[in-house]
Amino acid sequence: MAGSPAAERGQAVRRRLLEAAVELVPERGWSAVSTRTLAERAGVTPSVVHYHFPSLQALLIEGVLGAMREVAGAFEAALETIGTPAGAVDALLASVGEYSGVDPMSLLFAEASLTATRDDTLRQGIQEILAGLRARFGRWLAEHGVADADGTAGVLLAAVDGLLLHRALEPESDRGVAAAVLRRLVS
Amino acid sequence: MAGSPAAERGQAVRRRLLEAAVELVPERGWSAVSTRTLAERAGVTPSVVHYHFPSLQALLIEGVLGAMREVAGAFEAALETIGTPAGAVDALLASVGEYSGVDPMSLLFAEASLTATRDDTLRQGIQEILAGLRARFGRWLAEHGVADADGTAGVLLAAVDGLLLHRALEPESDRGVAAAVLRRLVS
Amino acid sequence: MAGSPAAERGQAVRRRLLEAAVELVPERGWSAVSTRTLAERAGVTPSVVHYHFPSLQALLIEGVLGAMREVAGAFEAALETIGTPAGAVDALLASVGEYSGVDPMSLLFAEASLTATRDDTLRQGIQEILAGLRARFGRWLAEHGVADADGTAGVLLAAVDGLLLHRALEPESDRGVAAAVLRRLVS
């Protein structure tokens, strides 16, 4: 089940490439991530990229969707242990803003969303993630007595993306204020 | 006062180039707008771009900031004739979402914000616009009896950007729902 | 004989352009002098260049040959008042090395010589200047008792160009040493 040593090494390289994609997309912007940059970050030669993936775009999409799924999953899992809607709002803000550092992940979401606008594969992947998240979060809000739970879930999810985008522009802005305001939506 | 015919034609070309930038940035993404694409859209040869602007980036920045300032100004002007906070929320959603078509302007905002993350000139310009808008909108909300007016203004502005980004991914989503939820923040 | 005021102004512009050429060729290298740079230095718009001269190259050639003729003429004139061959060597070194500052003129000579290698008009002009200078200087050396006067004149003229080229690479080098050595050729 483990595969040959060579195959294992190959899987490790694949993983490193995907991680490099997740790092570089927020750092430089989706379309500024080049084969060479990516290979350097992953510590391999550019040709390796095309050995493991059919194209650079495919690699970026797989990496980014993977990271987004992880973040979404982490948030859904966190919901299980949270008791109040206000706590859920805080968890939501935290989940995106503090994955792997601070802002990178929020920038990753924004880059991905924007790019998805022009790439069908990526769009489908993101829509699926977002829809699942909205459904799950909406159900949770309903169970915890929030009115118009589905609509609220959608707005909260979107608002968080917008806040993180704005925070990328003004890193010094006070995130506590935003949290306080958003909590009003679920009280 | 009218300028020579040649100078007038030159100004017209400049204007057309700026308009083309505003169209193409949301359409293709900031970094996928090339000199050639831009020139074609504006109906000129590529060299003309560099005759009128020191660089392609400078042209994009000038065009995009101009459009953003226009939208911000239009929203601020609209506030004068609006009586209720709920009306202001609607106006805000409408101002960004319905300038020159539907989604383009919201994508423009998102693209610009993201790019600003890596370009100081652009960041400064956007920060200035956002700060002015937030201050003006905050004051208006305070005058109309909204609690925590400044914080609310900031969140609303950000939430709108996030909503438009999400809507770009799912054009069929119901915008009325979002408006209803956001209105709760100012009631 | 003075011409109309407009024509006079035109002559002044022509002169300024030629001066700009003489300044810029050593500063940036012959082929890096562009219409725009030249026009800026002369305080006019690029179109003016082509109004006064058939081409940029023609302007550069006229300007540079003019300056070289001036330097050669000044050295020939200086010979009249010099009594010893050693004095002539010093005057030669000074004439090229100290016209309009220090190094520019020597760089101008080198740039011109090199460019002349690939431009017939320029080559003819320089050959004429050099031949005249060599003849005049050779005669003077003969009159002052130097053996192999013509050959010595040619070598001295060339050596000076080489020394100035080397000095451009090492500005701190001691020019007195070179003068002392060269004087041995005429004693």
Next chain:
Amino acid sequence: MAGSPAAERGQAVRRRLLEAAVELVPERGWSAVSTRTLAERAGVTPSVVHYHFPSLQALLIEGVLGAMREVAGAFEAALETIGTPAGAVDALLASVGEYSGVDPMSLLFAEASLTATRDDTLRQGIQEILAGLRARFGRWLAEHGVADADGTAGVLLAAVDGLLLHRALEPESDRGVAAAVLRRLVS
């Protein structure tokens, strides 16, 4: 120790590019050597240039400095077998003037010196070569009883560059005359 066939072919291409640089710089002038010209001469496509070298300038500098070092080394080696200062002067004239044809190498020296005026990397390289050559030649002259050996070495080296520059302008000039004159400096 031989390397793979592909790597060997790569090295051969690198070499051919460097050779093409050494040919083209004197032929067209440093700044008129373009990627395309160079690639054509070397028999490769333009992209290959940037695969093997970080920039066109880096390639030119490496090629030219290499050639100059070779010439300097050849002259230093020749000194070992030469008995008289007059012979050394002849060897010096010959070493530059007859490497790979006739004039190209002297033009290469002049082009490089001039360009070094505006490029620090190149200047450092040339200064190093010149300084080493001057030191070695000066020592040799001293050992062979020439007075003011260091100064004489410097002047001879420079004079040769100047002579070759002048000869490039007048190919028909008699090189024997110049040699005779220069020999007087070491007798």
Next chain:
DNA sequence: CATGAATGAGAATTCATTCAT
């Protein structure tokens, strides 16, 4: 006399990708 606009060629460089080894 002079200018601003425009042109088209050419510059260096970067890129994703392919392929033989």
Next chain:
DNA sequence: GATGAATGAATTCTCATTCAT
């Protein structure tokens, strides 16, 4: 599995020159 070499298209930008006004 992985690599170095090569390709050809695309990128931004600069240039000398022309021309209508």
